[in-house]
Amino acid sequence: MTLYPIEAGNFKLDGGAMFGVVPKAIWQRTNPADATNKIDIGMRCLLIEDGGRLILIDTGLGNKQSDKFFSYYTPWGDYTLDTSLAKHGFHRDDITDVFLTHLHFDHVGGAIQWNKDRTILEPSFKNATFWSNANHWQWAVEPNAREKASFLSENILPIQESGQLKFVGLNGEKKSKESELGFGIFYADGHTEKQMIPIIKYKGKTLVFMADLLPTVAHVPLPYVMSFDTRPLLTLSEKELFLKEAADNEYLLFMQHDAHHEICTVHQTEKGIRLKETFTFKEIFNS
Ligand SMILES: [Zn+2]
Numbered sequence: 001m002t003l004y005p006i007e008a009g010n011f012k013l014d015g016g017a018m019f020g021v022v023p024k025a026i027w028q029r030t031n032p033a034d035a036t037n038k039i040d041i042g043m044r045c046l047l048i049e050d051g052g053r054l055i056l057i058d059t060g061l062g063n064k065q066s067d068k069f070f071s072y073y074t075p076w077g078d079y080t081l082d083t084s085l086a087k088h089g090f091h092r093d094d095i096t097d098v099f100l101t102h103l104h105f106d107h108v109g110g111a112i113q114w115n116k117d118r119t120i121l122e123p124s125f126k127n128a129t130f131w132s133n134a135n136h137w138q139w140a141v142e143p144n145a146r147e148k149a150s151f152l153s154e155n156i157l158p159i160q161e162s163g164q165l166k167f168v169g170l171n172g173e174k175k176s177k178e179s180e181l182g183f184g185i186f187y188a189d190g191h192t193e194k195q196m197i198p199i200i201k202y203k204g205k206t207l208v209f210m211a212d213l214l215p216t217v218a219h220v221p222l223p224y225v226m227s228f229d230t231r232p233l234l235t236l237s238e239k240e241l242f243l244k245e246a247a248d249n250e251y252l253l254f255m256q257h258d259a260h261h262e263i264c265t266v267h268q269t270e271k272g273i274r275l276k277e278t279f280t281f282k283e284i285f286n287s
Pocket of ligand 1: 191212
């Protein structure tokens, strides 16, 4: 198995919304805000090459939305999903599986594109199976008023219409050791219903794709919970459970939304769980 971090570009989100009840006087020290109070956010995906399979975890924002939409989210940076795949010798048509942690637009937007004459929305990965789970899918296609702006039907329904959608099996466990994709999954319900956190054994280590359970390294202390989360108290207990396990077992936490840090570790201190170290992917895996 070989892993590749894939940069799908960066954008910006309101710093206040990203840090919930934490005051700006504190969060701006680690995450400086621009004139409109927005902070840097990454959209780092992960590519798993395993036997004949090429599995992409999440897809970024994509490029089909309106100029008005993009003006709210301020994309920036040098990389796109395509240039980042090409850097490792891959093309989007090589992807056999797209694993979607959840269906918020900054995770699934890149899964769907306009066709050549901009008349039909189609999967951007024509040879891939798209993976979600039944509970989350149902939650996303009948969105509550709070998450409606994050679950865009144009990102979701064309996946189903293409016939390329599959669900991982759910058996009520909070954590599965091995899924249909070959890696373990932690199911987190605080951010949204049944967000899937991939847990990957790689080169003798455990690498966890943290997605929105831990968006940036600044979110390690337990009360640092995004305002976007639908069940913040549940996020608190899920973070406590998972970060304790991560500290005890020296998990490498792969950061999807931290524009400036790829991997971090955490440890137990007298104040609680705190950030231990940050690394680039290359520093750990030499690739
Ligand atoms: Zn999300």
